[in-house]
Amino acid sequence: MLTTAKQKSEYTFKANRNLGRHGWLRLTPAYSVKLVEKLLICLEKDAIIADPFSGTATTGLVAAEKGYKAITFDINPFLIWLGKVKCENYSENYLADIRLQVQKALAEYKAIIQQENWVPQIFNIERWWSRQTLQVLAALRVALVEQFGEPIENSSCGLIWVAFCRLVIETSSAAFNHVSMSFNDKVTHFEIEYIEELFLNILNFILKTAENKILGNTNIIEMDACKISKLSNIKVNTIITSPPYPNRISYIRELRPYMYWTKFLNEAKQAGELDWSAVGGTWGIATSRLLSWELLENNLPEEIFSTVEKIRLSDGKNAQLLSIYVLKYFHDMHLHLSSLKSILQDKAELHYIVGNSTFFGNMVDTATLLSASMRLLGYSDIQSEIIRKRNCNKALYEYCVSAKWSSS
Known part of the structure; x- marks a missing residue:
């Protein structure tokens, strides 16, 4: 079975870019819209769907587009904000007003380009944007704040800030030729006319796709996925989710430029704290805390301890960590x-x-280990299916692990 699995681009975030609201902002952690649609096919229309790792709100948005009620959780306030913006319905008058306000901002920002406008405290920021590009972005941001308010303070104007986030990344030197991202060799300088035209094109795409009405609704809640038991008034009958993979890739790293420019982050320490709180997060202070971390739950499947011990005993650098x-x-x-x-x-x-993932030649069979946890916790009818091959050179695959829960 492993030898016949294929790399299916339609089951990755790449295919989402041409699917309306799902394509508003590029984020690698987003998973397949088509896969969620496939899982929804057999559900009754009164089904309540939940996603405890909401991320870019793929599950919540697809469910709502299909007329379902959905509840999603995430620990990242920026992703909560983004998900709410993506899952909202917008009137024609509201979209028309945005266009008018943007024209006012574009008429005013050029006058302040040479001023010392606010820029985020991103380390080595001129690795991301040239000095000239930064001046234009900073001035445009000031003008947009005058018209719409700060994104973190006024979620009702989220569409404009999603457009600005996309402008920020498309004028940066970020290179998306890795699982997450790297940097181009040279920082490109963009002329002011190009930046303005690009911004308008991005905005037009977002406003046009925002015209489509969403039939269902999604409630997006800021919540630690390990502490859902604190909720007492929610009951769902379907979970469709894609948690972080155990591959030590920080999702905060790719989110950082958006979070800094929207002021959801102000310093690197905050990013590390957020990554430490997330499942599988290791970045900055999160990595340094691993050696002092202690188990809260000792009754884990033996398969987990066995896998961990193989990695610990390998001769790889930082095997213990x-x-x-x-x-x-x-x-x-x-x-x-x-x-x-x-x-x-x-x-x-x-x-x-x-x-799944590998560490020093040791396979971490995520589907098997999660299935073992499910079994220990009383879930039944546990099955695992390979969806696609993730890498042409390594035995890395994406799986759908399914199970059922009975309260009796």
Whole structure:
């Protein structure tokens, strides 16, 4: 079966870019719209869908577009904000007003380009943008704030700030030729006319796709996926989600430019704290804390400890540190699956899109290890299906792990 699995681009974030609201902002962690649609096909129309790792709100938005009610959770306030913007309905008058206000901003920002306008405190920021490009972006941001207010303070004007976020990344030297991102060799200088035209094109695309009405609704809540049991008034019958993979890639890294420019982040320490709070997060202070981290739950499947021990005993650099990372990842996922039971209706179905990984030649079989946690926690009918091959040179795959929950 492994030898016949294919790399299916339609099941990646790349295919989402041409699917309306899903294409507003490029983020690698976004998973397949088509995959969510496939999982929704057999559901009754009164099904309540939940995604405990909301991310870019793919599940919530697809469910709402199909007329379902959805509830999603995330620990990142920027992603909560972005998800709400993507899942909102907008009137024709509202969209027309945005166009008028943007024209006012564009008529005013050029007069302040040479001033010392605010820019985010991103380390080595001129690696991201040339000095001239930064001046234009900073001035445009000031003019937009005058018209719409700060994004973190006024979520009702989110469309304009999603457009600005996309402008920021498309005028940067970020190169998306890796799983996350790297940098081009040279920082490109963009002329003011080009930046303005690009911004208008981005905005037109967002406003045009925002005209499409959403039939259902999605409630997006800021919540730690390991502490869902704190919720007492929610019951769902379907889980469709894609948690972070145990590959030690920081999702904060790709989010940073957006979060700094929208002021959801003000300094690097905040990014590290957020990454430490997330399942599988390791960046900055998050990595340095692994060696002092302690288990909260000792009753984990033996398969997890066995996998961790193989990594620890390997001769790879930082094998001890990375073995703890893998243990923490599956420990946190176990806590999540335990906490999740409190919001599940009887006979609820779960679908987890996950990926495996390797450390020093040792396979971390995510689907098998999550299945073991599910089994230990009382879930039933656990199955795992390969969705696609993720890498042409390594045995890396994406799986759908499905299960059922019975309260009896």
